[in-house]
Each structure stands twice: as structure tokens, then as C-alpha cells.
Amino acid sequence: MTLQVGGHAIQAEYAATPEALSEGLMHRSTMAADAGMLFELGEPDIHCFWMKNTLIPLSIAFIDRDGRIIDIQDMQPRSLDPHCPPGPITQTLEMNRGWFARAGVRVGDRVTR
Incomplete structure (x- = not known):
């Protein structure tokens, strides 16, 4: 799917099934520069993520x-350190490490389809 993130168009895989949500970007060695994965998490809640078996920063x-x-x-490959939001969320978007900073995307920007 194509997403707009702070004025930038990106291609994102869509993780909405239980299998896709648990697999995420694990076991991959590369990802295109302007590509990512959007996780659809359901009702607003505190959802934490870690990087077990994820090879890409x-x-x-x-x-x-x-x-x-x-x-x-930012998340380190193969780490079990939890990454939790400061409040309830319904989605996350994972991109190559540093993409948001390089693109000038900041807290408060919108992600749209």
C-alpha cells in the first residue's frame, strides 16, 4: 500500500493478520529505502515492540x-529491549533506521493512506 508520511509517499507492507503481526520484518536482510511495514493493532492500547530475529536496524x-x-x-537488530509508546496507539510504522529523521518526519505528523 502507498502511505503519505509527513508529505512523503512510501510503499508499506500491511500487517493485519495475527501471523503477519507476529512475523513483521523478522529474518529479512534488506528493505528498500522508502519502504516499510504498517502494523494494524486494533483498539487503542499500549503495544510494545522488540527486535528478536529482526536483522535490519x-x-x-x-x-x-x-x-x-x-x-x-530507533531499534537495534536482534534486541529483546522493549520499545513502548508513551500513550495508546492503533498502528505502528517500521522503516529503515533513521528514515524519519532524514525525511524530516516528526512527532505530530500524520500518516495517511
């Missing part, structure tokens, strides 16, 4: 029910 944007980014965090 990623940045994650935590997105609230209004499509606004409420936090962006």
Missing part, C-alpha cells in the same frame, strides 16, 4: 487513532 513510529505520530524510536 529499524525506526518505529507509534501512531494514534487519529493517524498522528506520537513517538519515534
